[in-house]
Amino acid sequence: METKEFTSSQKESMFIQAVEKLGFSVTASAKGGGWGFSLEAAMNQSKHSESKETQQSHSKHSYFCSTKFSYIPLASCHFPTDQLQLSKAALQELKCIEDLSGQPEDPDKLPLLRRRTEAFFHRFGSHANQGPLHLGGIYWWKAISEGFQSEQLAEVKQQAAEALDIYIRGSYSGFGVNVAAGVDVSDSHSKTASQRTTFQNLQTKVQLSVAQTGGPPEANGLSQWKAGLVANNQTWCVIDRGIQLVPVWDIILTSHRSDFKDPHQVANCLKDSYTALTGLTAQIQEGEELLSVEKEARLFLEDVKSWEVSDPEEQLKKLINFMQRLSEKIKSYNTWTNICLTDRGLNPKNCP
Structure with a gap:
């Protein structure tokens, strides 16, 4: 309530x-x-x-x-990063942005790109939600x-x-x-x-x-x-979407590389425009690298589920070391926060 x-x-x-x-x-x-x-x-x-x-x-x-x-809440779900895809309308608009960014240098080019990407964010948003959706x-x-x-x-x-x-x-x-x-x-x-x-x-x-x-x-x-x-799940709505958000530029590099001539250029254009429009710091996460780190995190969580509390101090060190290793690979704690800390395996009943 x-x-x-x-x-x-x-x-x-x-x-x-x-x-x-x-x-x-x-x-x-x-x-x-x-x-x-x-x-x-x-x-x-x-x-x-x-x-x-x-x-x-x-x-x-x-x-x-x-x-x-x-x-x-009666059910929930979570979308892995590699299952997130852009709609046809969003892809079409991004291809127009790519064509504009590839044009010869012009004094009006940057302001026009800013307006075009701002319109994109207003229409489609800047991030997709991984969940957990309730x-x-x-x-x-x-x-x-x-x-x-x-x-x-x-x-x-x-x-x-x-x-x-x-x-x-x-x-x-x-x-x-x-x-x-x-x-x-x-x-x-x-x-x-x-x-x-x-x-x-x-x-x-x-x-x-x-x-x-x-x-x-x-x-x-x-x-x-x-x-x-x-009684009727046909009447259910999405009532909460969690705060695990993936920026559209990361989705491009994970799921839509083949849809663009230069996916990195489009991703950087969106990231820079987002920072300019909101004042918020943004980073690009390479698609393959992000998927690899997420896979490593899930494998580690499966291993944690088999732990028995025999040496709490040593097990705690393993958790800390793994957290640091993940953060060093992607230069952020997002995977640790969004995947590891939300997993039921990492709770007081299952780990020290």
Whole structure:
């Protein structure tokens, strides 16, 4: 169960769209780690309208939303690097970029390449997700209040939280609850008279609603929806995508070398444009080398599963040495983090 609060309907809408398109893990990591260009671009595009909205509502908060959502994962999968391939449309656009990069030197060539690759990132994204992809459904509960003064925000948050808790309890019990200002939303909880009076003076309603991602759309209530979700895998959606991302330039060198005249030139063009557009450092990983390292990591993990805890210190040294050897080969800890640390064989039950 996750909880999020929003003070504008635009931020709420952006978050829900990001979760449904990218998954909660990527969404939660996006601002700090810059996972992929598409999400960052979407956030940047909204800055102007957000700034305008903030100026207009400087004297008052006109919107507050508290939403809770329950993930129900029922299956998961992971894609090895060599199984990731680009779509025909993406390949066609990259071939156009390759033709442009191969033209004679021209003062306008670099800006044009930047615009073309930026358009590519906006349309197709800069990274593909290896997973782990989680399939299932998400059930959302929302409490929304509008039209209150900024100094009332704390009371509105408390009122919305209490109303939402009652509403969720009602969902689990099989019935809904309608809550409006002036109604004692505390149910059996004891609250002081002054708090109830404050809520009544807010003169704002708490609008309660539910939404579903995946599951049978005709279901009436949480229990029926969850039963339908479990019973029919045709209703499942991708509800989380993990944070194991592979850049498009690495996919080119791993799976699409024969599709380009000079795959390294295309890969470098995309990498350099990504760095210029986002300010994030990017590296190219040779396709064969990356696959070799991933294979070595998986073989090592199979060996770890047979270990018995006879000499914990020595086994720990083996883990550290292997981690260092992997990182030296590809100049990063990505394989160790994305493959080794996510493997169930490397947990306290199986290794020191």
